[in-house]
Amino acid sequence: MPGKEISLAVIQRLPRYYRYLGELLENDVVRISSKELSERMNVTASQIRQDLNNFGGFGQQGYGYNVEYLYTEIGKILGLDKRYSLIIIGAGNLGQALANYTDFERRGFYLKGIFDVNPRLEGISIRGVEIQMMDNLEEFVKKNKVHIAALTIPKMKAPQTAKEITDMGIKAIWNFAPVDLNLPSDVIVENVHLAESLMRISYTLKDLEASRESDGN
Amino acid sequence: MPGKEISLAVIQRLPRYYRYLGELLENDVVRISSKELSERMNVTASQIRQDLNNFGGFGQQGYGYNVEYLYTEIGKILGLDKRYSLIIIGAGNLGQALANYTDFERRGFYLKGIFDVNPRLEGISIRGVEIQMMDNLEEFVKKNKVHIAALTIPKMKAPQTAKEITDMGIKAIWNFAPVDLNLPSDVIVENVHLAESLMRISYTLKDLEASRESDGN
DNA sequence: TAGATTGTTAATCGATTAACAATC
């Protein structure tokens, strides 16, 4: 049984810690203090220590943290010591771009299938994985354990398809469609809303442009 | 001069409000109360009212909010009534996928250039925009106002390229490389870290799988 | 007018930061 619930804010920060530790490891840094890491990452040392202590004491007083050990431990917390199977639903530009990302495999995410409704794409192979027709999906999921489905299909089709694949037993959806999927609470949904990301840029740009104008520039 | 600083949390929520209001508008809904919107969006009505009142009173007591008006106003706050020019640096799979997104144009983001170092890509045209060599970038930026650069290049090259393009005067970077860009504070950086997004899935999946095992399943 | 719902103030909750005793 897990103790106190870990806050979402902490979980969101873990991958970034992991990334920085990975870089330190590549540069053969053996140990690091929360203070030094905090300076590199632009966060407070206090926050780093608090965050890590949600999962146990990984450091040592007077010494700091062993980089390799901490890296491994955070990897375990993030579940990166496991293997996950991934399918991509929607073999358009974005789906194909994801399919070509070999980096995911380094983290334990293995591409097992690509599906689309467009018959012209059938049989095209991306990194050794053939695009299949959506009709085959149900059978495929029965025969193969699928952990994660990336949803790179049009907004209009996303909610219905999401429902269908969760009915098939898929428990995690990486959703790239600009819509909220309302699914049972035991289904993990991670959204990547690119348009919203762009809007955050334009929000800030707007003021920048306005102040530039009033500067007489 | 802007009044109290708007918190990042609020800004992050604005695009989602905008999306829901857009859908309501499409469905010819004329007015909506914070209560009803809160139920659809799974947030509190109080939060909606607080968020909106950061920017002024858009509603009317006893009535609620006029959907079209609120949609337009949030659009203005997000700077979506302006036009922004966008270039893509890195014409790999992801860069090309972004280039093919016509949806961005609907929001005022216009693709003006695509750049890469690979000579084999030179001259290939995506939606009427030819891929150019990186050598041309500086001259291009001098001749054309560039608001936003999407950075879809390898991690190793990202920090250096980011520095170069901000030196050229580009003020906003949409960063897809899995690395933090340390740039002057007047440069807007919006990160899209896909690997980190996947890790948040595996964090939760890990526990799901573990509990499934202990269930004897 | 009566009812509904906002705008806004006050209360609560949670997350971040500061401080420091414990200890390597």
Added chain:
DNA sequence: TAGATTGTTAATCGATTAACAATC
């Protein structure tokens, strides 16, 4: 041992929620 730095408690800060008077 003395110095450094963690783990952890306490203080602060900010964000969310609740409540309600204002008002359409």
